[in-house]
Amino acid sequence: MMKGRRREAMGLALVAPSFLFLLVFFIVPAVLLFVCSFWMAQAFKLIPAFTFDNYSRALSASGFYLLTWNALKNGLCTAVLTVGLSFPAAYFIVYRTRGNLLFYLILVSWFSSYLVRIYAWRVILGSNGLINTTLMQLGLISQPLEVLLFSPFATILTLTHIMLPFALLLLVSALRDVKKEYVEAARDLGASNTEVLTRVILPMCYKGLVGAFMFTFVISAGDFVTPQLLGGRDGMTTGILIANQFRTAGNWPFGAAMAFLLLAAFLIVYLGFVRLLDLLRLAPGRRFHD
Amino acid sequence: MVDTPKGRPFGRANLLRNDVLSxxxxxxxxxxxxxxxxxxxxxxxxxxxxxxxxxxxxxxxxxxxxxxxxxxxxxxxxxxxxxxxxxxxxxxxxxxxxxxxxxxxxxxxxxxxxxxxxxxxxxxxxxxxxxxxxxxxxxxxxxxxxxxxxxxxxxxxxxALPWIWGLNALVYNPAMTKPITTYKDLLAPELKGKVTFCDDTIATWPMIARLAGFGPKFPNLTKEEMKTAFEGLGPYRDQCRVFGSSNGDVISLFASGEIAACFSVWSGTPVETAKRGVKTVYAVPAEGAVMWxxxxxxxxxxxxxxxxxxxxxxxxxxxxxxxxxxxxxxxxxxxxxxxxxxxxxxxxxxxxNLPEVFRKSPLQGQPPRTSDTYATYDEWTQAWTDFKSSF
CATH class of the missing domain: 3.40.190.10 (Periplasmic binding protein-like II)
Known part of the structure; x- marks a missing residue:
C-alpha cells in the first residue's frame, strides 16, 4: 500500500515540472489568447468585449482564404513528402542495419540553423546557383530555370529538408516498437510483403505515423519565413497576416482570431488524416477484424 | 539624477473594471x-x-x-x-x-x-x-x-533629437539594366521578374502615393485614394518574382543576381552590395525619393x-x-x-541646398492610427499585405 502511494507520488513528481511548465507557458496563455480573440483593439490598446467581429472580418476576407490555402498546401505537400521519404529510411535503419550511422548522418543536418538552410537553398536553386549553373554548363538548358526559386517548389523542398530529421526520429522510434518477431510471425502465416506492411507494421506504428505527419504538417503550414524568403510573390501564408496584426497593426484580437481559425483548419486536417488511415485500414483496431 | 520608473506595478490592471488594456x-x-x-x-x-x-x-x-x-x-x-x-x-x-x-x-x-x-x-x-x-x-x-x-x-x-537621416530611393544593378531615371522604367519588359519591393512600409508607402499623384497628401489619403494608389501599382508588382523581406534581404537578392532593381530601398544598399562584389547604383528618379x-x-x-x-x-x-x-x-x-x-x-x-533635397524628397509622416476621414495605418497595412499577396 505504502509502496503504491510512494510510486504514485514519484510519478506525480516526475510529471509535475513539465505539466506546470506547459500549464503556465502554453495552456493558460492559449486560453487567454482565445479570450482575447473576442476583444477589440485600437492602436495597440486592448478593449475587453465579447464580439465575433474579428472572426467574421477574417472569414469575409478572400485574402485570408488564399493565404490559408497556401499554408495548407505547403503543410500537406511537405508532410506527405517528408513521411514518404523518411518511412523507408526508418524501415531500413530499424530492420536492415545494426548500427545507427545512417540515422546520425541524417540527423546531422540539425546542426545548422534554420535560416542558414533557407539561404543555402537560395544559393543552390538561384538563377546563378548550383543547379542552374551545372545544367547550363552541360548544355541542357540555355536560360536559368526560374521555376526552381521563388516558387512553391522551393518552399516545399526546403521545408522537406528541414522537417525530414524530425519525421525520421519519430518513425524510427515507432518502428522500434514493432518487433521483428511480429513481422516474422506474419510471414510464417503466409502474409505477403505488402500485407506485412499494411496489416502489421503500419497499424502498429500508427501513432508514430500520425505524429510524424501532423508534426511536419503543423510546423510547415504555420511557417511564414520560408515561404516569404523562397516562395516568391505568391508564396505568402497566413502566418504573415497573423504576425502583421501582432507586430505592425497592434491588433492582437484580430491576430488571435486568425490564429485560432488556422488552428481549426489544422484540426480538420488531423481528423481527415486519421479518418483516411481508418478507411485504408491502417489504423489499429482494424487489423484484427478482417 | 535618477528618475523613478513610471507606471503601475506589474499586473495591476483590473480586467473587470478597466475598459482599455495595453x-x-x-x-x-x-x-x-x-x-x-x-x-x-x-x-x-x-x-x-x-x-x-x-x-x-x-x-x-x-x-x-x-x-x-x-x-x-x-x-x-x-x-x-x-x-x-x-x-x-x-x-x-x-x-x-x-x-x-x-x-x-x-x-x-x-x-x-x-x-x-x-x-x-x-x-x-x-x-x-x-x-x-x-x-x-x-x-x-x-x-x-x-x-x-x-x-x-x-x-x-x-x-526627440533628430540625429541621422537619409533617403530611400531606387537602387539598380547597371550590369542588368540601362540607367533608370523614372519609376516607369521599371516596367520595361526586360525587367520582368527582376524587380522587387522591400517590405519597408515607411520607405514605400509615400512613393506609392506619389506615383498615383497623391504625393503631397500623404499620409492623409482617403480610403478611395489609397485604393487607387495601390491599383496603380499593379503593373510594378507584375514585374516582381519576390518581395525583399528587409534591407538585408534586398542586398542578398542583388548579390545573388536575382534582381536588377528595387523599388524603394535604403540608400546604403550599394555600399553593402559592393562588399559582396556586385555594383549597384542608388538613384533618385524624377519622382523623387523618400526621406527618413x-x-x-x-x-x-x-x-x-x-x-x-x-x-x-x-x-x-x-x-x-x-x-x-x-x-x-x-x-x-x-x-x-x-x-x-x-x-x-x-x-x-x-x-x-538642403531645402531642395527636402522639396524633392519631403519628410513625411505615417497614416493616422484612427480616423473617420482618412485611410488608417491599419488599413494601409492591410492594403500593403493584399498588394504583396497579389489579391
Whole structure:
C-alpha cells in the first residue's frame, strides 16, 4: 500500500515540472489568447468585449482564404513528402542495419540553423546557383530555370529538408516498437510483403505515423519565413497576416482570431488524416477484424 | 539624477473594471494568472543603480549599425559608460517594450518620423527633453530643416533629437539594366521578374502615393485614394518574382543576381552590395525619393538620465556625425559635419541646398492610427499585405 502511494507520488513528481511548465507557458496563455480573440483593439490598446467581429472580418476576407490555402498546401505537400521519404529510411535503419550511422548522418543536418538552410537553398536553386549553373554548363538548358526559386517548389523542398530529421526520429522510434518477431510471425502465416506492411507494421506504428505527419504538417503550414524568403510573390501564408496584426497593426484580437481559425483548419486536417488511415485500414483496431 | 520608473506595478490592471488594456497589461495579467508570480517579468523595470553623473550602464535601443559603437568609443571609455544596446528590427519593437503598466527600462531609443504623435500623444511613452542639456543641439549647429521641426518639436517642447537621416530611393544593378531615371522604367519588359519591393512600409508607402499623384497628401489619403494608389501599382508588382523581406534581404537578392532593381530601398544598399562584389547604383528618379530621419528620444522608463543626455549630445557632435554618416551611408544634421566628411560621404546628399533635397524628397509622416476621414495605418497595412499577396 505504502509502496503504491510512494510510486504514485514519484510519478506525480516526475510529471509535475513539465505539466506546470506547459500549464503556465502554453495552456493558460492559449486560453487567454482565445479570450482575447473576442476583444477589440485600437492602436495597440486592448478593449475587453465579447464580439465575433474579428472572426467574421477574417472569414469575409478572400485574402485570408488564399493565404490559408497556401499554408495548407505547403503543410500537406511537405508532410506527405517528408513521411514518404523518411518511412523507408526508418524501415531500413530499424530492420536492415545494426548500427545507427545512417540515422546520425541524417540527423546531422540539425546542426545548422534554420535560416542558414533557407539561404543555402537560395544559393543552390538561384538563377546563378548550383543547379542552374551545372545544367547550363552541360548544355541542357540555355536560360536559368526560374521555376526552381521563388516558387512553391522551393518552399516545399526546403521545408522537406528541414522537417525530414524530425519525421525520421519519430518513425524510427515507432518502428522500434514493432518487433521483428511480429513481422516474422506474419510471414510464417503466409502474409505477403505488402500485407506485412499494411496489416502489421503500419497499424502498429500508427501513432508514430500520425505524429510524424501532423508534426511536419503543423510546423510547415504555420511557417511564414520560408515561404516569404523562397516562395516568391505568391508564396505568402497566413502566418504573415497573423504576425502583421501582432507586430505592425497592434491588433492582437484580430491576430488571435486568425490564429485560432488556422488552428481549426489544422484540426480538420488531423481528423481527415486519421479518418483516411481508418478507411485504408491502417489504423489499429482494424487489423484484427478482417 | 535618477528618475523613478513610471507606471503601475506589474499586473495591476483590473480586467473587470478597466475598459482599455495595453498589450503589456494583458500579458502581465496572463502571466500572473498562469504563474501566480510575476516578479520575473518585472526585472526590466526594477530600479537600477543610481547615476549621479555621466557614467554607468546606458540601455539604448537602436537600429543595427546606428548604436554609435565606434564613433563614441573614446567618449564611452573616458566616461566609463557601458552601453547595452538592443537592436530594433521594426519600429514596433520599441513601443512594444514601453507601453502599458510595466515599461522595460530603456534610457534612450529611436523613432522614425511619423511615430512622434503616436508615441507622445497616444502611447505617452516619451519624456520631453530639456534642450539646455544638449549644448551641441543649437540653431547655430543644426540645419534648420531639423532644428525645431514639427516632427520632433511642438508646443514649445522638444520631444526627440533628430540625429541621422537619409533617403530611400531606387537602387539598380547597371550590369542588368540601362540607367533608370523614372519609376516607369521599371516596367520595361526586360525587367520582368527582376524587380522587387522591400517590405519597408515607411520607405514605400509615400512613393506609392506619389506615383498615383497623391504625393503631397500623404499620409492623409482617403480610403478611395489609397485604393487607387495601390491599383496603380499593379503593373510594378507584375514585374516582381519576390518581395525583399528587409534591407538585408534586398542586398542578398542583388548579390545573388536575382534582381536588377528595387523599388524603394535604403540608400546604403550599394555600399553593402559592393562588399559582396556586385555594383549597384542608388538613384533618385524624377519622382523623387523618400526621406527618413531617426531621432533619439527618452522613454518614460529612462533611469540613467545624465548619461542619456550626454550620449545624445555626443551623437550630434560634428565629428561623430561625419563618422556615422559614412558608416551608415546617411546624412548629418550638424552643419559642421560635411566639412569633416570624405568626398564620397559628402557627395551622397546636396548639403549646399538642403531645402531642395527636402522639396524633392519631403519628410513625411505615417497614416493616422484612427480616423473617420482618412485611410488608417491599419488599413494601409492591410492594403500593403493584399498588394504583396497579389489579391
Amino acid at each position: 498589450r503589456r497589461d494583458f500579458l502581465g495579467t496572463s502571466l500572473a494568472l498562469g504563474a501566480g508570480v510575476a516578479a520575473g517579468a518585472t526585472l526590466g523595470a526594477w530600479p537600477g543603480p543610481a547615476h549621479a553623473a555621466v557614467g554607468g550602464d546606458l540601455k539604448i535601443m537602436a537600429w543595427e549599425g546606428f548604436t554609435l559603437d565606434n564613433e563614441l568609443k573614446a567618449w564611452r571609455e573616458a566616461n566609463k559608460v557601458q552601453v547595452d544596446a538592443a537592436i530594433i528590427s521594426t519600429q514596433d519593437d520599441v513601443h512594444a517594450k514601453l507601453i502599458g503598466s510595466n515599461p522595460v527600462r530603456l534610457d534612450l531609443a529611436e523613432y522614425s518620423q511619423g511615430f512622434e504623435r503616436f508615441y507622445v500623444d497616444e502611447l505617452k511613452i516619451v519624456k520631453p527633453l530639456d534642450i539646455a542639456r544638449l549644448p551641441n543641439f543649437t540653431a547655430a549647429n543644426i540645419y534648420p530643416e531639423f532644428y525645431e521641426a514639427p516632427t520632433w518639436y511642438w508646443d514649445k517642447t522638444h520631444f 530621419c531617426d531621432a533619439w528620444f527618452m522613454p518614460i522608463s529612462a533611469q540613467n538620465i545624465d548619461t542619456a543626455y550626454a550620449f545624445m549630445n555626443e551623437a550630434v557632435a560634428a565629428k561623430a556625425q561625419a563618422e556615422v554618416a559614412k558608416a551608415v551611408t546617411g546624412g548629418a544634421v550638424n552643419k559642421h559635419a560635411p566639412a569633416l566628411m570624405d568626398a564620397d560621404t559628402r557627395a551622397l546628399f546636396d548639403y549646399g
